[in-house]
Amino acid sequence: MKFLKPTILSLALLAFVSGCNDKDFLDVQPIGALSDEQLNTPANIEKQVIAAYSSLGNDVYRAPYTSMWPYGNVRGGDxxxxxxxxxxxxxxxxxxxxxxxxxxxxxxxELWFLIYIGVSRCNDALRRLDAVDAAAMPTKAVRQGEVRFLRGHYYFLLKELFKRVPYIDQTVPADQYGTISNVALTNDELWTKIADDFRFAVANLPDTQPEIGRANKSAAQAYLAKTLLYQAYVQGDNHAVTSIDQAKLNEVVTLTNQVAASGKYGLHADYATNFLTAGDNGTESVFAIQFSRNDGTPKGRTDRGNSLNYPMNPDYGCCGFHQPSQNLVNAYKTDAQGLPLFTTFNNSDLSTPADFQNNTVDPRLDHTVAIPSHPYKYLPTFVFETSWLRDPNTYGVYMSMKENVLPSDPSFQKTPPFMSSSKNWAIIRYADVLLWKAEALIELGRQSEALPIINQIRQRAAASTTRLKNAGGGNTSNYRIGQYSSAGWSQQYAREALRFERRLEFAMEGFRFFDLTRWGVAAGTLNTYFDREKTKRLYLQTARFTQGRDEYLPIPINQINFSKGLYKQNPGW
Structure with a gap:
């Protein structure tokens, strides 16, 4: 660091001041900056819309919100x-x-702050869109639909993380932000505000967009269905589910039917395609975050939210986070009919190589979990080893695979010390749309209509073994997966099957904890999980879920302080 001697600095300032008697020299246009008014042209408004999209993937490893893995998978026991x-x-x-x-x-x-940046970008774009003449900007209504879709997404994330958050839209002047409390709206009213954004998007978005990555009508219908499904499980102040709104469930069925009727979506023939770069923007992708590399930026627009989650072998190098739990691995066991073991799956562990041959398992296990002695990411000669693990004594011997790519993949990029890729991250897969419909049907007492939907998901899983081969050409594990029978398919059994299916289908994709909270079963499920896991993982000895508190993160104390006490803390914190 360099320092100027005070005498020299004082003389320089004195000479500067004495030589400037006219203040007009201060009135100059800044170089390299745009005024607020200059941003109101159609061309610049389009850029503001792109900025709102950009926030989808603007997270960082210490506060990710793309895959939501620390909050959905780690908190959810997966x-x-x-x-x-x-x-x-x-x-x-x-x-x-x-x-x-x-x-x-x-x-x-930081998580709160980063997601609200997305909200802020949306509000800024909407404020300009609302004011521009449609004759000057023919895309006005479509862009409004896109940005309200994006704002709905950001608020959905905030809602499922914190429950009660301040709702600010483009009509609120910046100097009024400090007057809006996080409890100004009830829980139900906040869900309705989020749903309203998606309803607007449905009404204004086209069936097909000319550019990949932009939200379309079907994506808005799907996200509206998801929002209404969450809202349908009515929660009290202590987060307990008090009732289920049948009208909203019926609308979920209608919306998911509309997505299906569009004819644009379906299940990939192979489950693996969802987690390969080659599958980006394929038939199962309803809406996804678009990442990029070699795009003119210094490090590319790659997936930084998952950058901690690669193994520690020489081909990667860092950082060994996001390890599947033993409980999750055990959940993939199947019985003689190829069905899940709802109540007994965790009675014994799958741990040795022989265990994966002596027990039958759902094929989705080897798409989701990196297992020692099994090929990593579908390459038979690239075998996962315990030496790739960072701290197996603490966290066991498994690693996550869905978010990762092979070192030879064209999307792979090292951003030292982290790993990353430009592979898309799906926000909504068509499989999710199908299972939302099945869930709504079951809760409506129409479980017989949900049966073929769940079996459709399982049938695809059964057909997804082509890439699960070892170097000798044999199956990596002993696969057996069957379909449910209509015999004994009661509402309660169907509910249990649906909830188990969601876990198997979407494991490590960031949804598990939010499913448990929505259903009102988080406390019982997670404390049962801890009771068994603490015998295997010493660091979980004191882990415990407190009902009525832990369903949501606390409102950050910094935010409460910034609001001068206007924001109210969540119960129990």
Missing amino acids: AYKGGNGTADVDAFHFYETFTFNRVDVGNTD
Whole structure:
């Protein structure tokens, strides 16, 4: 660091001041900046819309919100934090154990801040879109639909993470932000605000967009269905589910039928295609975050939210986070009919190589979990080994695969010390649309109509073994997966099957914890999980889910302080 001697600096300032008697020299246009008015042209408004899209993937490894893996998978019992012990990104350890979580965790505050940047970009674009003449900007209504879709997405994330958040739209002047409380709207009213954004998008978006990555009408219908499904499970102040809104469930069925009727979507023939770069924007992708590399930017627009989650072998190098739990691995066991073991799957562990041959398993296991001695990411000669693990004594021997790519994949990019790729990350897969419909039908007492939908998902899984081969050409594990029979298909059994199917189909994709919270079963499910897992993972000895508190993250204390106490803390915190 360089310093100027005070005498020299004082003389220079004196000479500058004495030589400037006219203040007009201060009135100059800034170079390299645009005024607010200059941004109101159609061309610049289009750029503001792109900025709102850009926030979809603007997360960072310590506060990711693309895959939501620390909040959906780690908190949901599908994954251990991983990494180099419990102190490595310790906020994720606090989330996982619940007992150590606090209101002053900086990562939680950063997560809130980053998602609200997305909201802010949407509001800025909408304010300009609302004012521009449609004659000057023929795309006005479509772009309004896109941005309200995006704002709905950002608020949906905030809602499922924090429950009660301040709702600010483009009509609120910036100097009034500090007057809006996070409890100004009821839980139900906030869901309705989010749904209203998606309803507007449905009404204004085209069936097909000329550019890949832009939201279309079907994507808006799907996201509206998801929002209404969450809203249908009415929660009290203590987060307990008090009732299920049948009217909203019926609308979920209507909306998912409309997505199907568009004819644009279907299940990939092979489950693997969803998690390969070659599958980007394929038939199962209803809406996805578009990443890129070699795009003129210094490091590309790659997936930074998952950058901690690669193995520690020489081909990658960092950082060993997001490790599937033993409970999740065990959940893929099947019985003699190829059906899940709802109540007994966790009585014994799949751990040795022989266990994966002596027991039958759902093929989706080897699409989801990297297992020692099994090929990694469908390459028979690239075999996952325990030496690739960072801290197996703490977190076990499995790694996540869905978010990762092979080192030879054209989307792969090292951003030292982290790994990344430009592979898309799906926000909505068509499989999700199908299972939302099945869930709504079951809760409406129409479980017989849900049966073929769930079996459709399972049939695809059964057909997805082509890539699951070892170097000798044999199956990596002993696969057996069957379909459910109509015999004994009661509402309760169908509900259990649906919930188990969601876990198997979407494991490690960021949804598990939010499913458990929506259904009102998080406390019972997770405390049962901890009771068994603490015998295998010593760091979970004190882990415990507190009902009525841990369903949601605390409102960050920084945000409460910034609001001068206007924001109210969530119950129990």
